[in-house]
Amino acid sequence: MKVRALKIPDVYVVETQPTSDERGLFARTFCQDDFMRHGMNGRVVQCNTSFNERRGTLRGMHLQAAPMAETKLVRCTRGAIFDVVVDVRRHSPTFCQWEGVELSADDRRALYIPEGCAHGFQTLTDGAEVLYLMGQFYSPAHARGVRWNDPAFHIQWPISAPILSTRDAQYADFVR
DSSP: OOEEEOTTTTTTEEEEEEEEETTTOOOOOOOHHHHTTTTOOOOEEEEEEEEETTTEEEEEEEEEEEEEEEEEEEEEEEEEEEEEEOOOOSSSTTTOOOOEEETTTTTTTEEEEEETEEEEEEESSSTEEEEEEEEEEEOGGGGEEEEEEOOOTOOOOOOSBOOOOOHHHHHOOOOO
């Protein structure tokens, strides 16, 4: 695995380094020791998957509050997505900044999202599937979100008219 830091502190793209032969390829997609060497949380307590029928589906922007704050390792296992992280950690030098990365089943990359950052994605293909490795158990009482088009962040989504859940569409404005 190759770990590349992005501009937001503690956010990383994790790239596989596959080996190939006549059968296909093999690649490590997660290694707790490698994560810990980079200062990343290597704890995985839950795995989730999201299947999205239509291109333009947007899920986000989600996070969990302390003491149930979570890390995520997000990988697109079918199709392609535009994956976004927003830094909502008040004492971070990149507070209210966002970064987006295209992930696809073909590139086999993943995005690591630290505690205190909101996460969401928009599907770029029909039938996109996403796998999440979670560093904390889901806690409905600690679930939070920020609106996908909140003017505090100015996220540039690739598809301007997304398919949204009622919950994701109705998050209140973020208070700085």
